[in-house]
Amino acid sequence: MRAAFAALGGLIAGFTALCVAELVAAAVRPEAGPVTAVGGAVIDRTPPAVKDFAVRNFGTDDKLVLQLGILVLLAVFAMAVGVLALRHRWTGAAAVLVFGVVGAVSAAGRPEGRPLDVLPSVVGALVAAGVLYLLTGRLAPVTVPPPAAGETGGDGEQGAFDRRGFVVAATAAAAASAGAGLLGRRLQADRLAGVSASRGDIALPAPGSPAPAIPGGADLGIRGLSSFTTPNKDFYRVDTALVVPRVDADRWRLRIHGKGVARPVTLTFQDLLGRELVERDITLTCVSNQVGGPYVGTARWIGVRLADLLREAGVKPPSKGGPADQIVSRSVDGMTIGTPVEDVMDGRDALLAVGMNGEPLPFDHGFPVRMVVPGLYGYVSACKWIQDIELTTFDAYDAYWVKRDWSREAPIKTQSRIDTPRPFAAPRAGTVPVAGVAWAQHRGIARVEVRVDGGEWHTAKLAAEAGRDTWRQWVWEWPATTGHHTLEVRATDRTGATQTDKRVGTVPDGATGWHSVVVDVT
Ligand SMILES: Nc1nc2c(c(=O)[nH]1)N[C@H]1C(S)=C(S)[C@@H](COP(=O)(O)O)O[C@H]1N2
Ligand SMILES: [Mo]
Numbered sequence: 001m002r003a004a005f006a007a008l009g010g011l012i013a014g015f016t017a018l019c020v021a022e023l024v025a026a027a028v029r030p031e032a033g034p035v036t037a038v039g040g041a042v043i044d045r046t047p048p049a050v051k052d053f054a055v056r057n058f059g060t061d062d063k064l065v066l067q068l069g070i071l072v073l074l075a076v077f078a079m080a081v082g083v084l085a086l087r088h089r090w091t092g093a094a095a096v097l098v099f100g101v102v103g104a105v106s107a108a109g110r111p112e113g114r115p116l117d118v119l120p121s122v123v124g125a126l127v128a129a130g131v132l133y134l135l136t137g138r139l140a141p142v143t144v145p146p147p148a149a150g151e152t153g154g155d156g157e158q159g160a161f162d163r164r165g166f167v168v169a170a171t172a173a174a175a176a177s178a179g180a181g182l183l184g185r186r187l188q189a190d191r192l193a194g195v196s197a198s199r200g201d202i203a204l205p206a207p208g209s210p211a212p213a214i215p216g217g218a219d220l221g222i223r224g225l226s227s228f229t230t231p232n233k234d235f236y237r238v239d240t241a242l243v244v245p246r247v248d249a250d251r252w253r254l255r256i257h258g259k260g261v262a263r264p265v266t267l268t269f270q271d272l273l274g275r276e277l278v279e280r281d282i283t284l285t286c287v288s289n290q291v292g293g294p295y296v297g298t299a300r301w302i303g304v305r306l307a308d309l310l311r312e313a314g315v316k317p318p319s320k321g322g323p324a325d326q327i328v329s330r331s332v333d334g335m336t337i338g339t340p341v342e343d344v345m346d347g348r349d350a351l352l353a354v355g356m357n358g359e360p361l362p363f364d365h366g367f368p369v370r371m372v373v374p375g376l377y378g379y380v381s382a383c384k385w386i387q388d389i390e391l392t393t394f395d396a397y398d399a400y401w402v403k404r405d406w407s408r409e410a411p412i413k414t415q416s417r418i419d420t421p422r423p424f425a426a427p428r429a430g431t432v433p434v435a436g437v438a439w440a441q442h443r444g445i446a447r448v449e450v451r452v453d454g455g456e457w458h459t460a461k462l463a464a465e466a467g468r469d470t471w472r473q474w475v476w477e478w479p480a481t482t483g484h485h486t487l488e489v490r491a492t493d494r495t496g497a498t499q500t501d502k503r504v505g506t507v508p509d510g511a512t513g514w515h516s517v518v519v520d521v522t
Contacts, residue, residue, distance in 0.1 A: 010082020100125020
């Protein structure tokens with residue numbers, strides 16, 4: 001019985017630690033909260049195969065699953081520590097401090113960690129240790145009657161303790177903790193509301209170089225087929241941020257410096273808006289996208305040409321004798337992304353984007369400024385919440401994912417996906433439109449073919465081409481007969497190269513193989 005109460009005491013102490021930490025994090029910064037910090041540290045250390053598994057199985061919920069996992073583990077340990085404290089009151093309290101150290105080390109050890117980030121974990125653990133010490137004090141055996149003179153201890157009534165005292169103290173601790181936690185959350189929310197309001201106040205100027213009109217026939221308008229432009233709310237999100245950074249655009253700065261930068265600069269958001277804005281439709285793709293997967297989308301980006309900024313800073317690409325071959329972009333949350341200087345300066349529309357589909361960047365997608373480079377997977381090009389651009393060499397520096405076994409360079413591989421019919425759909429026999437998207441950014445899609453049950457390839461009808469940097473819809477009218485059938489698709493890019501059927505996984509530089517869908521025609 002006492003053990004159960006002790007476990008409850010441990011649980012309450014754990015709750016206290018998290019709530020107090022939440023309150024302190026409101027003063028320091030939300031990312032420094034222990035669960036976020038430990039989660040971030042776990043992400044930093046996750047091997048590519050596991051990260052890939054998590055992204056594949058939990059999708060965008062991978063982070064939620066991670067945080068729930070941490071909370072469950074924490075609860076189990078907290079109960080164990082509570083039971084330990086029953087025997088050894090001081091050791092139990094000390095064990096709580098050990099957890100504080102884990103949180104503190106995780107927070108300070110994040111790529112963008114600062115010394116103050118240890119505070120939420122440390123203060124939370126100190127208060128929690130005190131709470132545990134007090135609560136276990138209430139569980140001390142009460143011996144009735146008190147030992148007579150000369151006796152040492154006396155049995156008393158086994159297991160009896162001040163139950164009422166414990167319940168009162170535990171309830172008070174839990175309530176006070178909840179109050180602190182709620183206040184912390186409230187303060188954090190207020191801060192976010194301020195930044196959200198500042199985003200709402202931004203009016204993006206009209207582009208000096210508008211996007212070429214999307215041809216009418218670029219969207220085939222077929223049921224079940226992804227729309228040509230992906231709405232922001234449906235746009236995939238892939239990043240390591242457990243707390244989405246909320247950067248105040250007025251305080252945002254971007255520094256451009258490093259090897260071969262004759263004139264380093266620091267830019268403000270207004271500096272960017274004051275330049276010629278370029279608007280382009282560009283399809284973004286994640287290297288973690290499986291064949292047939294969802295981590296690809298097309299948006300109308302608006303921003304400034306990164307190559308112009310680099311040229312003004314005196315940067316030359318390697319082909320013109322420049323000493324730097326790698327651009328390392330750093331985000332406010334410590335992500336580092338390495339991009340070939342040559343690609344950014346070869347004339348393609350590499351942008352420092354400030355807008356997405358007619359509005360300032362959503363916070364999830366990098367507000368206030370991110371990079372977008374047509375033709376390169378996101379992890380080597382699309383730095384969100386960017387704050388620093390350093391010119392260096394690939395020999396001198398490995399960016400975040402490169403340190404974790406992904407390739408230094410990663411141009412997007414030609415891919416095609418069947419959107420409709422869905423896997424295991426049961427269409428009626430007759431003409432069934434088989435339709436989807438194909439992409440080979442910066443090379444363009446020249447042909448898409450479909451085959452049924454390994455038979456001959458049929459050329460699909462391609463939607464009008466919006467540009468080489470976007471995906472292209474396609475459709476093939478299938479004279480479907482009853483039975484079980486396997487549909488397969490392959491694309492050919494404008495260099496004449498046909499998508500390989502060789503199945504490889506996403507690590508280290510993107511999946512290959514043909515997407516197939518099995519259907520049951522009735
Ligand atoms: N700061 C930061 N930028 C980032 C990432 C990240 O984890 N942190 N992930 C990159 C990856 S892997 C991809 S695929 C794209 C995804 O951009 P999106 O979330 O806007 O679709 O962002 C890139 N930029
Ligand atoms: Mo990615």
